Amino acid sequence: MPALSVRDVRDRGSLREFVFLPDRLPHPPQWVPPIYSDDMAFFDSEKNLAFRYCSVRLLLAYRNGKPAGRIAGIINHRANSFRNERYARFGFLEAGDDPDVVSALVSEIESWARAMGADSLIGPMGFTDQDPQGMLVEGFDTMPLIATNYNSPALPLILEGLGYSRKVDYICYRVDIxxxxxxxxxxxxxxxxxxxxxxxxxxxxxxxxxxxxxxxxxxxxxxxxxxxxxxxxxxxxxxxxxxxxxxxxxxxxxxxxxxxxxxxxxxxxxxxxxxxxxxxxxxxxxxxxxxxxxxxxxxxxxxxxxxxxxxxxxxxxxxxxxxxxxxxxxxxxERAFFHQELEDNRLVTTETLRVGAVPYKRARIYQKPLG
CATH class of the missing domain: 3.40.630.30 (Gcn5-related N-acetyltransferase (GNAT))
Incomplete structure (x- = not known):
């Protein structure tokens, strides 16, 4: 098995490697890349305001010295205080569906989160609620909407094999105008x-x-x-x-x-x-x-x-x-697509269904206790 290592993003060069890593990995044809120039600013601690109240760890995985995966670990202290929680988040996971890479990255974030005092790791989530969140578990046949994630059917299975279970689901709906x-x-x-x-x-x-x-x-x-x-x-x-x-x-x-x-x-x-x-x-x-x-x-x-x-x-x-x-x-x-809506937000989903919209994608936030 080729040597696998995990390293922190520490400088501009490794940040660029982190941002552009998705471009180097295989993806299903429905996958849509991020706008890379936007992401260079988004992951820059001097430009993204969320770094003021988030503890963040950005990791890259390497096989034989070549980038093979990435993940972000995030603790949003503002959200935790607002909701009286002790969650850490993982997000922006890219690993080409390699179980060993996923395991190495997630395990490192679990250890970091535990050391930071978190009692659970949840994700995929970003810095804030406005960032892409959720792992696709249904609806792999169409392209993602802006600010949503896309992954192959293999990734949720890999994550579940590491002990993660459903926390909440988001549904995307569509309707003819x-x-x-x-x-x-x-x-x-x-x-x-x-x-x-x-x-x-x-x-x-x-x-x-x-x-x-x-x-x-x-x-x-x-x-x-x-x-x-x-x-x-x-x-x-x-x-x-x-x-x-x-x-x-x-x-x-x-x-x-x-x-x-x-x-x-x-x-x-x-x-x-x-x-x-x-x-x-x-x-x-x-x-x-x-x-x-x-x-x-x-x-x-x-x-x-x-x-x-x-x-x-x-x-x-x-x-x-x-x-x-x-x-x-x-x-x-001709068609309207409703961005991700929480499945248990009855006020919104009832109205969405009343206009004839039908669900076509489901994204899941996973959780794992860190006890």
């Missing part, structure tokens, strides 16, 4: 109470002032969801900057009451095929593939939605959905 919203939704939207105002946008200069109030509302409405911890204003601005170039203003909707945002719906075209054609590289010409997909995609991805507790049951979500589908149809879009 109707030519006309169901009459039940139209009636609900028309009954939205007096004082509620639909917010629509035509250009990014109009959109930018809306983003921080929407993300502040996300802090409120997502507080009970698995793994979530509130973002501070600086992180909100960083998240907005990360996605702003991919957002199309007409696909963002909001609702305002008495000058306060009480609902938001953030969607975007599915750009995964463009990222795949670009091979994860923006330059010299990769960005053209992504821009073309941004303007021509017939698929819509619903990223985030939230309604203030005081405005629920008032038709706010139906109003935003109706406006979004109308905008999507004007662009020639």
């Amino acid at each position: 109707p030519d006309r919203m169901p009459e039940s939704h139209r009636r609900i939207a028309e009954r939205v109470g007096r004082g509620f105002r639909l917010l629509e946008f035509r250009k990014k200069s109009e959109l930018r002032p809306f983003i921080r109030p929407a993300l502040s509302l996300m802090n409120e409405t997502y507080s009970g969801l698995h793994g979530f911890a509130p973002l501070d204003p600086e992180e909100m601005d960083a998240l907005a900057a990360r996605y702003m170039s991919f957002l199309e203003p007409e696909l963002i909707k909001g609702v305002e009451k008495d000058g306060r945002v009480v609902g938001f719906l953030i969607a975007m075209p599915d750009i995964s095929p463009g990222i795949k054609r670009a091979r994860g590289r923006l330059f010299p010409f990769g960005f053209l593939h992504i821009l073309r997909e941004l303007k021509r995609s017939s698929d819509l991805v619903l990223l985030l939605v939230g309604v203030h507790e005081d405005a629920r049951g008032r038709g706010v979500d139906a109003l935003m959905a109706m406006a979004l589908y109308e905008s999507a149809r004007r662009r020639g879009m």
Whole structure:
């Protein structure tokens, strides 16, 4: 058996090796690479704000001196404090389905997490709830949506063989965009109470002032969801900057009451095929593939939605959905894909199923006690 070793990422060179490792490994044809230039900043402790409150260990595995796998170990102290937990996370695991490499990497993170005082290791998860999370366990036949993981069917089996079990599942749904919203939704939207105002946008200069109030509302409405911890204003601005170039203003909707945002719906075209054609590289010409997909995609991805507790049951979500589908149809879009939704979030899944959406992917967060 070729010699296997595990080393820490300690400098710019090994960080670059960590970031670009996926490009060196075999993948199923549905796999989509990350945008590598974004990941160089994402894993840089001086650029990613999450390093301020996360303990992080980045590891590379080598066979005979050649990179063969990677993993990140993360302890999000803010999330642990917010939820009164002692979890460590693993994420960004790449190992080419080699059981020995997976075992060596995961075992090293387990030892580190135990020494740091964690009582469980969970994952795949990122630094925060906004990062890719979950290991694909159903729906291997289609490409992943933006900010989601893709892996072969072998990887969950390897992880389960190391003693990991299901913690929570995320479901992705899809639905054909109707030519006309169901009459039940139209009636609900028309009954939205007096004082509620639909917010629509035509250009990014109009959109930018809306983003921080929407993300502040996300802090409120997502507080009970698995793994979530509130973002501070600086992180909100960083998240907005990360996605702003991919957002199309007409696909963002909001609702305002008495000058306060009480609902938001953030969607975007599915750009995964463009990222795949670009091979994860923006330059010299990769960005053209992504821009073309941004303007021509017939698929819509619903990223985030939230309604203030005081405005629920008032038709706010139906109003935003109706406006979004109308905008999507004007662009020639045909299908909508719902980003990962927690399986046990009944409030959201009930509404998703009510519009005729069907599940097509399942991603799993695994856990293992470290006693």
